[in-house]
Amino acid sequence: VTQLWKVDANKLDEEHYDEAARLLREGGIVAFPTETVYGLGADARNTNAVGRIFAAKGRPSDNPLIVHIADINQLDALIMPYGPLAHKLMERFWPGPLTIVLPVKPGAVSPRVTAGLDTVAVRMPAHPVARQLIAASRCPIAAPSANRSGRPSPTTARHVMDDLNGRIDAVLDGGAAGVGLESTVIQLEGDDTVRILRPGGVTAEELRQVAAKVEYDSTAIPSGGAIGATDGDTITVPDGDPIIAPGGSQIAAHSEAANAAVLSSALQSGAPVQSDAGQAPRSPGMKYAHYAPRGTMELVQGPNAVDVAGYIQRAVRQAHSRGERTGVLVFAEHAALYEGEEHIVVLGSLLRLEEAAQGLYAALRDFDDRDVQSIWAETCPETGIGHALMNRLSKAAGHRVVNV
Ligand code: TXA
């Protein structure tokens, strides 16, 4: 059985922390809240415990885990000596939703954590429950998001139980997670360049305050199962660079959604997609289909919200005539356009995309719970957290985007 313990984030002396910490030291696996999403933790040095994480999640073993620390003093045991850029990033963003991939100290963590890479992803979470648990365990804690692989990341203890009850030892319930989307994963190049492998809680704009150059990794745009490529194909789409469509025409794609639109039409045409870089993804996790709701989802974008709403309403009516249950994700500014429609979820205001980020995964899970078969979603500007939000929406939609 899985123990479910409620803890108060502001009272840091509860017995449940000690009990959970003891479980971790003894090779158990325990879920806990962070300021991004709930994580599923194990002692990063214990191969058996780490193996239990992969088994509980059904996670592919070549997808490495993030190691969480509570104190900067835990760092030297994990990674090789690091330069001034890493130092500045840690000072500015830790504790917080930034994960930094750095050369691992040989033998510091189980090879299952790094999936055999010579780097390790490290993050110091800001959530008081996570910090207290990690500190009490006195372990570096390997923790992926606490969901079954392929499900949206959990933002509440209820989500964790829905996915993992009976498969893990305990859950610390510290209320809803904060950001609602996962941490930003970065890699460093030289003394001035930050490469974003996964957009997340820390925005590119914020990283630019510390690093001279911040770029999105061209291998980080997801490919593979989600869009039906056959195994072994690597489809890479550089973010903001021209990409080559089948037939050889160059299309300037300046947003993730635009890239996805090109990709999806290319794939529908059945032709192989040319990529400018045949490299394996730098962040192994990016090649998997993540965050997918059970229903089929499509993003709808265009300059005019009324036209977008018109398209979605027609699509919903057609789906209903096929006997399907439908769901729609919209922003508060446009909610009135959808009045009277079935199962409309208002994600929040376009002026406060942080709110939308907080609610996205719960909305996707809700669609699953209601067996919704077809989902349409509006898009948002890719500024600030909007970039990570569009990244997750686009993945959830299997990169299906319609322009109206
Ligand atoms: O916000 C978060 O990051 C949450 C909370 C629990 O901390 N954790 C999380 O973990 O999202 P997970 O396992 O769902 O995602 C980890 C990502 C994957 O895309 C993985 O491929 C990448 O980090 N990653 C881990 N180690 C890496 C490495 N050595 N090099 C490149 N990418 C790595």
Ligand code: MG
């Ligand atoms: Mg995950």
